[in-house]
Amino acid sequence: MDKRIAQLNIEHFRQRLTEEQDEVKRKTLLDLLAKEEEKLRQASRLMSEKNRQNK
Structure with a gap:
């Protein structure tokens, strides 16, 4: 959700x-x-880290 809000604001x-x-x-x-x-950028990094941890 944070990513979407940031995208809309941008x-x-x-x-x-x-x-x-x-x-x-x-x-x-x-x-x-x-x-x-x-x-x-921070939200994207967090999602990437979470995805790596779940693998």
Whole structure:
């Protein structure tokens, strides 16, 4: 579930970045995007580790 939420947030922030022109808001969106991408990487790593342990 965490992966799906992160994916949806990433899509949303990327879309907003295509529309937003205010530099302060763009910086905020870029920061949020980076955090969500890190969450997705961590969730993927955890799933990979769990899969390896279950084998």
